[in-house]
Amino acid sequence: MLQKFALAFKTKTIELFAEDEEEEEDRASISAAIDLDPAPEEIITGQRVVVLKPDPLPPPPQLDPETLILALFATLSSFRAAYLHLQTAHSPLLPDAVRSADRAAVSHLRRLSDLKDSYFQNPNPSTRPVLPFSSHLQAQVLENQHLLRTFEAVVNRLQSDIDRKDAEAAALKQRLRDVETANSKLARRLDRACTPPDGKVEALLSIGVFDSVLKDTCRVVHRFTRRLVDLMKRSGWSLDMAANSIYPNVDYAKAEHCSYAILSYICLGMFRGFDSEGFSREGSGGIGLDGIDVNTQRMNSLTQFIEHSTVDPLELISGSSSCDFAKFCERKYQQLIHPAMESTFCRNSDHGEFEWGALRASGPLYEPFVSMASSIWTLHKLAWAYDPVVGIFHVAKGTEFSMVYMESIVQRAVTMGLDREKKSRPKVGFTVVPGFRVGKTVIQSRVYLNGLKEVV
Template identity: 30%
Template sequence: MPSFTVAAAPAVELFEATMSLVNEASKSFTSLLLSLMRSAHWDIAAAVRSIDAASSTSATMNNPTTTATMFTDSIVGANHAKYALESYGESENHQGFDHETFYMDGSLSSILHPDQHRRDCFTQYRDMKAMDPIELLSILPTCSFGNFCFKKYLSIVHPKMEESLFGDLEQRRQVLDGHHPRSQFYGEFLGLAKAVWLLHLLAFSLDPPPSHFEASRGAEFHSQYMESVMRISGNNGGPKVGMSMVVGFPVSPGFKLGNGSIIKARVYLVPKN
């Protein structure tokens, strides 16, 4: 039965594997974005400071008890701007992840018809998994996934960013007109968007769905729930023994699955003040 297949243990393992694909796609997109910024002679340090300031403001608004400390000097100084850019992209792409349509509409199918919704999500996952996203969107440009791509692209790529990187706003114009550009940059973005979309479908296929969490800036490192993106670690993906480190910023979210297993949040660690 489809419902049994969706709820079976392999689906949890599939979710874990798909989260790994999200992280790989995120790294690939970030690498291309950073390369384009350098080719356009961007001040990478200034760009990261701008992203960090926006993230710090958001963190303070969401959690007034947390001090949003600026860590950009150590990040850029160590040539780790890629982690700040990846954090930015991951944060934008996962906004709304806890809702069945990323809040693109007011659908309540997962509440009103939970069993059917889980089956539908897993069917969509299986149908879409092997498809080239640009080929899918050339046929169904305004399907739910297509609308997700429109929304996230416009959120991640600011008009001034696009104009600086490419000399015009042609890709943005196409997106606003309901078309999906056939450029290398948009294609790389689609790879990341597809991975996040598949992860979301799997999340809503599981019963219970995974719970989503993110490390807070300035938080103590907990190896049970976090792993450092830096390979300067000791055991469990954490800092070396004797080092006092805290979360500089979250890079990607973590999940707690229904079977009790944890997909660790990826974090950038900095020395504790």
Template identity: 30%
Template sequence: METTAPRASKSSFNAIFRISDLCKVISVGAPPVSLKPKPNNPKDPAFSEEEAILLKLLDSISSLKLAYVQLQQAHIPYDPKKIKNSDKLITSQLESLSKLENLYNEKLTDKPKSETSVSLKIKEHEKLLVVLQSIVHDKESENERLRLEIHKLERENSELNENIEKNPSCKRRLNLVNRELTPNLFAEAVSFASRSLHDFTKPLISLMRVSGWDLDSAVRCMYTETVFHERSHKKFAFDSYLSRVMLSGAHEKFISMDHFDRVMGILDPFEVLITDPNSEFSMFCREKYLDAIPKEMEDSFFGNLDHRAFLMSGGHPRTPFYEVFVKMARWVWALKVMSLTFIPKAEIFYVREMDQFNNDFMESVVDELTPKRGQTSKVGFTVMPGFKIGENVIRCRVYLSKS
């Protein structure tokens, strides 16, 4: 899959190349000599103050270039501490360059600037400073936006944890390790997977909103005939999108019961990705992230495609967003493993938009919308698919359209 560099990269590399041009020292009337450095004697008449300042200027520009490269590297992976240190180093180098310019103006005021090569270099450098300062400002703005978004996600997670603590029923944990696979256990796993998909949809919608996405238009594109009872119910459309993407396709290549106990028995599933980045579960996470988060969406979220690039290179980015995705993906992967283990295999089914509601195979995601006996209702869309294991049916979860 095609990847692109971060938005600021093109202007950033242009700036670096322009710095490199300044660092190419042109010989002034001297014959070629050995490449071995020869110390200059400041008392030598040939060694003027102008040349001394020029050497310091070139040295400072080289240091500035190195500091900027370090700033770029600190973004992949994203490291706030390294970014802060690199930013300080760049500021320090810019201050040094400003002092050199002032020194030049003080020491060489008796010479017309147009007569010296240093004056021309300084003019070029002043233009370059404007470019670099603009790039640094853009990076700082992007970092601030990401910090605010991370704080928002952390606050939402904190609120979610508080709600879990207040609700005893949410404290229940499902242990799938060394358990006999029965339709009842599978039904519980479906419930946990549905909840995890919904939990991931929350930060996904938040990122779409702050990134300027038109959520109403996105919902209309997915479901053209559904009429929502309340505006807040449109969140179920994104649950539906996510469940379809995550559960679609044949993933036998990602299935291993031996690997199952290890993935489901560990507290943090990301540890599996670190210790075995090419395991069945790792490959599932990698492929499904690329399917669920299109590159246009990722670019609008983070201003770059670093997540995709890292995944496609064989790694797993340890970012808050991807960690939440992996926690959700674990339950979907567990469903895929369990569904292929039954004999006969568990069959997945969906309900089409505007089909008639049937209580034997469906349940409403909004209890208040469940039709009474004798009433009829149309299905807007399937939020979470259902499964059939032999004669056992695990009902799908649907959103019912307003008449």
């Protein structure tokens, strides 16, 4: 009965209206349907059925361009953060971090590709994918989060650099401590060397030591002279005229020998005043030890010889321009190098207000000259540590050659134009390197002989 009632009720609810003349007939049909047991497939006739449709849904919201842009920027920030993490994971190499950052970067690239495809494949705004209303807020949050991750990666890299710098600083501090320890040991050895017993002083101050230092000094003077001659040639100077102005009327065996005159000019100029204790002071001449104990003077000279031998002369002169060595270099440079000569060496250089004739670090002869002056200064300190003090001499022009006191600077040479009957000896043209007296021993002076012919 409930089934029949439900069927009848359903039929009644979907009926909207009927013809007036059919109303009674419908009621009779309903009564008959109640009394009878109709089959489920029973078809109801004589009624007008209208299907009710649901209310139409509102149109989907259109894609907000601002939301799309925010999503795009958020994805870009994510990719940038992932790529930065990928770079950071390579130094030092962390395989797991590299793989994770690589996957993240690839996923963000795919997200960018999807955004691009969704925009260009749907030109109609109504068919574009719909983003939630809060997507722009979520995009801003994501962008800020990825910016924080980027800053975190930068901070991690900077912290790694700081840790590395700290490790380097610690290593340098340890090296400094080691150097200071080594310096202290050397200082103690230097103190012992500067005040050795008398027997050791005599062993140190031998003729062989002085001769060895003298040979080193001569090599440095030759090196400076070659540098000077090279600058003169490049500047257009005539070496013949320069040599003739220094020593006129000298008969050179070869044209190239005129450079010996320039070597003599430099060497004798640097050794001028060598026999004075105040080698660095202007106007000091002759040996003067008045009021000074000889042994004290010897020990002071030996100490200065050892100390100067262990320092860099360029650092010494730049660190203390008022020291005796700096004054010595300045005075000798002004005596030997004329301002006009130096100006021609730097003719094509832009020196601005450069003071010609003064020893300056920017000058073309600065380093070789300081090295030469340092060698002669060291030799002078060693000479004044001997007892008696080492003497110096040079041979005047026109003096007959003596194998005891002189040595020809041109080794392979013979005299020419000699008077065989008078058996005259060759004459000295000029002294190139002065000679020295160490006690009773003579170190020969090196001279250039006038009127020689080189043996081929």
